[in-house]
Amino acid sequence: MIKKIFTLILCAAVITTALLACGCSGDDSVKLDKPTNIAFEDGILSYDAVENAEGYDVIFKHGEDVVYEDRIADTAIDVESLGLGGTITVTVSAYKGEVKGEALDYTFVALSTFGEVVFEAEDYLANFGTGTRDGCFRNNSLAHKGAYVGGIDDAGQGVYINYLCPVAGTYDFTAYYTTDMAPAHNDVWVNGSFSAKFDFTEKTGWGGTGVYDAAPATVKITLLKGWNTISVMKNGDETDNYGSFAELDYFVLKGNGEKYNMDDLLSYGVRPESYILEAEMGSPRKKMGSGIMGCKNPSIQNHGSYTFSNGFLMGAITSKYEGVEWHFNSPVKAKYRIRICYGTEGSASIAPTFIVTQTQVAPLREADFYDYEQKKMNALAYSTAAEKPVLSEEWVEITLEAGKNFIYCVLMEDLAEGGELLIDYAELTFIEEITE
Ligand SMILES: [Ca+2]
Ligand SMILES: [Ca+2]
Numbered sequence: 001m002i003k004k005i006f007t008l009i010l011c012a013a014v015i016t017t018a019l020l021a022c023g024c025s026g027d028d029s030v031k032l033d034k035p036t037n038i039a040f041e042d043g044i045l046s047y048d049a050v051e052n053a054e055g056y057d058v059i060f061k062h063g064e065d066v067v068y069e070d071r072i073a074d075t076a077i078d079v080e081s082l083g084l085g086g087t088i089t090v091t092v093s094a095y096k097g098e099v100k101g102e103a104l105d106y107t108f109v110a111l112s113t114f115g116e117v118v119f120e121a122e123d124y125l126a127n128f129g130t131g132t133r134d135g136c137f138r139n140n141s142l143a144h145k146g147a148y149v150g151g152i153d154d155a156g157q158g159v160y161i162n163y164l165c166p167v168a169g170t171y172d173f174t175a176y177y178t179t180d181m182a183p184a185h186n187d188v189w190v191n192g193s194f195s196a197k198f199d200f201t202e203k204t205g206w207g208g209t210g211v212y213d214a215a216p217a218t219v220k221i222t223l224l225k226g227w228n229t230i231s232v233m234k235n236g237d238e239t240d241n242y243g244s245f246a247e248l249d250y251f252v253l254k255g256n257g258e259k260y261n262m263d264d265l266l267s268y269g270v271r272p273e274s275y276i277l278e279a280e281m282g283s284p285r286k287k288m289g290s291g292i293m294g295c296k297n298p299s300i301q302n303h304g305s306y307t308f309s310n311g312f313l314m315g316a317i318t319s320k321y322e323g324v325e326w327h328f329n330s331p332v333k334a335k336y337r338i339r340i341c342y343g344t345e346g347s348a349s350i351a352p353t354f355i356v357t358q359t360q361v362a363p364l365r366e367a368d369f370y371d372y373e374q375k376k377m378n379a380l381a382y383s384t385a386a387e388k389p390v391l392s393e394e395w396v397e398i399t400l401e402a403g404k405n406f407i408y409c410v411l412m413e414d415l416a417e418g419g420e421l422l423i424d425y426a427e428l429t430f431i432e433e434i435t436e
Pocket of ligand 2: 308309311
C-alpha cells in the first residue's frame with residue numbers, strides 16, 4: 001500500500017514538472033495573452049488588463065542595465081516616481097500562478113525635470129584642512145547632511161563644484177552659510193570667470209557643538225548645458241583677509257522646471273574632461289620655522305593684466321616638503337594622469353614630486369613622505385613665472401583609491417637660492433578604472 005501511494009505521488013510530480021516545462025497548466029482555461037494598448041503618458045506607464053492574469057512581471061532597462069523590476073497586480077505604474085530617466089525599455093508579461101504569458105517589449109523616453117539641485121559644500125572640498133586638527137570638513141549633526149565647511153580663512157579657499165547642467169540658462173544659486181562676522185562675502189566664479197558675489201549679511205553665529213543655524217543668500221549664475229565648474233571662495237590676497245569670514249553648509253541651484261532627456265547628456269561624458277584642482281583651493285604646505293609645516297596661504301591675486309585660473313596662484317614654494325595638498329574623492333579605484341600649471345622664479349632646477357595617500361600626512365617638518373611611492377617629474381621648463389603660468393608638458397601617472405585620497409605636489413629638496421615654484425592648478429585626467 002505504501003509503495004502504491006509513493007508511486008502515485010511520483011507520477012503526479014512527473015506530470016506537474018512536465019506541464020511546467022511546457023509552460024502549460026493543468027487548468028486548460030488559463031491562457032495569458034500578451035499585454036495590449038501599452039502607453040506612456042504624463043509619467044505613467046499603462047496597459048490593458050490581460051484576461052485571467054493574476055498580476056504582471058515588469059522589468060525596466062536603461063541600455064543593458066536593469067533599473068527596476070517588480071511583480072505587480074496593477075496595470076499602471078508611476079514611472080516618474082521611480083526616478084527613471086532616459087530611453088527605457090520595459091518588458092511586461094502577465095502571470096497566473098506558475099503560468100507566464102508572452103512578454104511585450106515597449107520602449108519610451110522618460111523625461112527628467114530640471115528642478116532644485118542640492119550641492120553639499122563638504123562634498124566639493126579640495127582642502128580638507130588648513131593644517132589645524134579640525135580642518136575644513138566639520139561634522140555637525142544639525143548641519144545639512146551632518147557636515148559643513150569651515151576654516152575658509154585665506155585667499156582663494158572655498159569649494160569647487162563640477163556640475164553637469166541639463167539646460168543652459170541663468171538661475172538662482174543659494175548658499176546656506178553661517179557667520180559671526182557679518183557682513184561677509186564670498187566670490188562665485190563660473191567656468192573660470194567671476195560671476196557674482198555672495199553677501200552674507202545675517203549674523204548667525206558660528207556652527208559649534210549643538211549649534212547650527214544657517215541662513216540663505218542668493219545670487220544669479222549662468223550655466224552652460226554640459227559640464228560647468230562653480231567655485232565659491234574667499235577673495236583677498238596673501239596679506240589680508242578681505243571679505244570677512246563665513247562657513248558654508250550647502251547650495252541650492254533652482255532649475256527652471258524644464259523637462260529633458262538625460263540621455264542627451266551622455267555626449268558630455270560621465271565626468272569632466274579633466275578635474276582642475278586649484279592650488280589655492282588645496283591646503284598649502286609652507287615651512288613656518290622651527291621645522292613646522294604651516295598652512296598659511298601664500299596665494300597671489302592677479303599679476304599685472306593676467307588673471308590666474310580661479311583668480312589666484314599659490315606661490316612661495318621654495319623648500320623641501322613645501323607644496324600643495326589636495327583632497328579628492330574618486331568614484332572608483334582608477335589610474336589618472338596629473339600635471340601642473342606653474343610658474344618658476346630664479347634659475348633653480350625645479351622637479352616637483354607627486355605622492356598619493358589615503359590618510360593625511362600631518363603637516364610636520366619631518367613628514368614621512370618617504371614611506372610612500374614618489375612620482376617625480378623631470379625638471380620643469382623655465383617659464384616666465386607668475387606673469388603667465390604654463391602647463392607642464394610632462395604628465396605623471398597616479399593611482400587613486402575609490403573614496404578619499406590626498407594628493408600631494410611637493411618639493412623633495414630645498415631649491416637653490418632664489419628659486420621659487422608657483423602653482424596655479426593641477427589638471428587631473430581619468431585614464432581607466434582598476435578592477436581587481
Ligand atoms: Ca552640509
Ligand atoms: Ca589657481
